[in-house]
Structure formats: structure tokens, C-alpha cells
Amino acid sequence: MVKRHELMKDSIASLLLSLIAQQPMYGYQILKELGRRSEGYFEFKEGTLYPVLHRLEQAGLILGKWQVLPSGRHRKYYTITAKGHYALEEKRSQWEDFLAAMNLIIQPRVLERWER
Amino acid sequence: MTTLLSHYLDSVRDNLRLDHSSETEIIDELETHIQDRVEELKQSGLSEEEATKRCVKLLGSTKLVARQIYEAHSQGTWRQTLLASTPHLFFALLFALNWWYSIGWLSVTIVLILGTAAYGWWHGKPTWLFPWLGYSLLPVVVAGILLLYLPKGWSWLAILLYIPLVFWLLYSITVQTIKRDWLYSSLMLLPAPVIIGWFLAVALEGKFPEYSLERLQHFAPWIGLTFLVLAASVAMFIRLRQRWSKIAVLLISGLLTLTLVAFYTEGSLGSPAFSVLILVMLGLFLTPALLERKIRRGEQKPVTKMPSY
Numbered sequence A: 001m002v003k004r005h006e007l008m009k010d011s012i013a014s015l016l017l018s019l020i021a022q023q024p025m026y027g028y029q030i031l032k033e034l035g036r037r038s039e040g041y042f043e044f045k046e047g048t049l050y051p052v053l054h055r056l057e058q059a060g061l062i063l064g065k066w067q068v069l070p071s072g073r074h075r076k077y078y079t080i081t082a083k084g085h086y087a088l089e090e091k092r093s094q095w096e097d098f099l100a101a102m103n104l105i106i107q108p109r110v111l112e113r114w115e116r
Numbered sequence B: 001m002t003t004l005l006s007h008y009l010d011s012v013r014d015n016l017r018l019d020h021s022s023e024t025e026i027i028d029e030l031e032t033h034i035q036d037r038v039e040e041l042k043q044s045g046l047s048e049e050e051a052t053k054r055c056v057k058l059l060g061s062t063k064l065v066a067r068q069i070y071e072a073h074s075q076g077t078w079r080q081t082l083l084a085s086t087p088h089l090f091f092a093l094l095f096a097l098n099w100w101y102s103i104g105w106l107s108v109t110i111v112l113i114l115g116t117a118a119y120g121w122w123h124g125k126p127t128w129l130f131p132w133l134g135y136s137l138l139p140v141v142v143a144g145i146l147l148l149y150l151p152k153g154w155s156w157l158a159i160l161l162y163i164p165l166v167f168w169l170l171y172s173i174t175v176q177t178i179k180r181d182w183l184y185s186s187l188m189l190l191p192a193p194v195i196i197g198w199f200l201a202v203a204l205e206g207k208f209p210e211y212s213l214e215r216l217q218h219f220a221p222w223i224g225l226t227f228l229v230l231a232a233s234v235a236m237f238i239r240l241r242q243r244w245s246k247i248a249v250l251l252i253s254g255l256l257t258l259t260l261v262a263f264y265t266e267g268s269l270g271s272p273a274f275s276v277l278i279l280v281m282l283g284l285f286l287t288p289a290l291l292e293r294k295i296r297r298g299e300q301k302p303v304t305k306m307p308s309y
Helices: A004-022 A027-037 A046-058 A082-106 A108-115 B003-016 B020-043 B048-059 B062-073 B078-096 B103-121 B129-135 B138-147 B154-180 B182-188 B191-203 B210-239 B243-264 B271-299
Strands: A062-068 A074-080
Touching (some): A004 A046, A004 A062, A004 A074, A027 A046, A046 A062, A046 B020, A074 A082, B020 B048, B020 B062, B078 B210, B129 B182, B182 B271, B191 B271, B210 B243
């Protein structure tokens, strides 16, 4: 079981990993997608997205590759690696444990009803 | 791209302190982000100037972005860690196993150090290079010490020629290193205070070389230990991410090794000499930071005013 503060610290990295696992994306696209899916809940200084992406890349969880678009512009697309898929599965499992523990305290009746 | 955005990217680059190719790639990536964001803001009805200002605000502080990106890249791999610690380990072994007086082992070590330093210097100055670079200056130091034993008259003449040459060489290498990051200059100079400390404690007591060599043999295991401490410090330096913790490791390592010299030589290094050595150590480790500031100020373009972010 992972401690809660570690889960919070890793949450942005987990979100990015989860988005990139669905399709290769570039930085700005990830930011827009994060905002759209969370309905604006996850908002942070845009420049701080790149340190998280670079940490994931340095850890070998994602791979960045420059691609030339038909318009001639260059973009760095990130794809998830096998190590990244494995890490994401672990994070999902940790997140489920965290949510279940939270629900035991915050919504005990919901769980009781569900167990019946 | 507008001047404001160019300044933003220049400011990020100035604070990154990574190798040139990594810096270029990071700036290119931020530039594509800026282009996308400005285009979208303009489509929403903002003018070029308004879109630019908004984009800079959305990106956040250049120092924060650069620091976080630096921390993402600053941790060396275990391979780099081992390579960077190797020259200190070599010297620790030379003294611990009493191989230091074998001309064969000394020659092998010097050739290996000079060869590795030259290879790293001409192959993009990787992080592991700097400890090797520091030791590659040792033959210059040894040559200086030997000049003291030339016949009277000749000795002074040689020293007068030697000192400016050494300062020029040290300054050139330090400036080249600072262009990458001043911390690497400090890393390069890491063994200097402890070598000076051992030299003062061992060689200046009695007649050189016979008596000093005897004392050197006596202290060899402790000299080896100080080099082992340096190897461990370098390993920590390479593995740590934050700049402040890297600086702290260098300073603690300098203090610890000089204390070990003073402790094991049992009074040969008195309090005044120890205090002067501490000051020399602080000067050697922190002067590159001041030099870097001076060099950067000199290199800055003569713009009218730098905007603050």
C-alpha cells in the first residue's frame, strides 16, 4: 500500500501517462486534452507540464520523437513504452486502493449497500 | 516570434544549465507550444500583443520552468556515476595499496586520466568528464613542485615563467567548463584543497623528498580514505537532482576531507593552516559561480530592457 502523499505527488504524472497510453500526443495537445476531460479541473502553469513529461521520458516510461507535419512544422510526440504500460497498471491499482480506502471513511454507507 | 517571447525562451535557456543539444531540444519544444497557444489566443479574438502577454503568463516563471526541467535532466545514470567516481577511486586504491611510489602504476594512472579527459573533452563534455579533468591537471602541479628543486637562480626564473602559464591554463579550462555549468568547475576542483592539505601536512615537515616520502607512506591509508570520501561525494553529486543539494555535497565533502587531513596528521596542520585551507576550498568552489555571472553579463545582448516574468 502506497502512502497518500506519494499518491498525490504522482497524480499529475499518472494523468499524463494515462493520456499518452491512449494515443501518441504532443505537449500542447496533452494540456488541452487534460483540460477538456477534467472540465477545467486540472489547471497549472503550462510551462510546468514539460518538466513532468521530461521526468517520465528520463525514467523510460514514455518516448519523445520529433515529427514533421505536412505543414512543415515540427512537433515532439510522446508515446508510452512497455515500462510505462507496466508503471501505469501499477498506478491504477494504487489509485483503486486509495479510492477504496477513502470511500471506507467518506462514504461508508455506499460501500455497505454495495457489499449487500 | 515577438521580442517578449524570444526573451522568455532566452531566459529559460540561460537558467537551464544543460548540455547544448538538450537545451536546443527543450527550447524547440517550448517554442512549438508557444506557437500553438498564441495562434489559439489570436483565433479567440486577442491581438498579437495581448496573445503574447497572455501566453507568457500562462507558461509561468522562466526560473521555475528551467529549474524543474533541470531537475528532470540533472540526475546522472549509474554508469555516469561510476565513471565520474573512478578517478577518485583510482587514487584511493593507489594510496590504500601503497602503489603510489611505483613508477609503473603512476604512469598507467596518468596516461589513463589524460586519455579519458581528452576523450570526454572532445566528445561533448559529458558530466563524468569533470573529475577526470581535475586530475589531468596533476602533472602540471607536480612539474611546479619539481621546479622548486632546480639549482638556485634557475628555480626562480622557471617559477616566474611557470606561474602565469599555469594561471592561464587553469583559467582557460575553468572558463570553458563554466560555459556548461559553474558547478562542474567546482566538481573539477574538488580534489585540489585536499591535495594541498596533504602536501602541507606531509611535505613541508622536514627535508624533501626523503623524509616526506617516508611520511607519505605513513599516511597513505588515510590519504586513500580521503580520496574514497571524494569518490562517494562525486557519486552523490551525480545522482542528486536539486542544485542546492549538489552544492551542499561539494561543501560538506571539502570540509570533511580537510578535517580528516587535520585529524590524521595529528597537529602537522595547525589551526591557522586549516582555516586558510577552508577559505581556499570555499574560494575554489564558489569562485566559478562569480566568474559565470561575469561571463554571462559580458555575453548578454545590449537590449534596452529585459522584461521580468
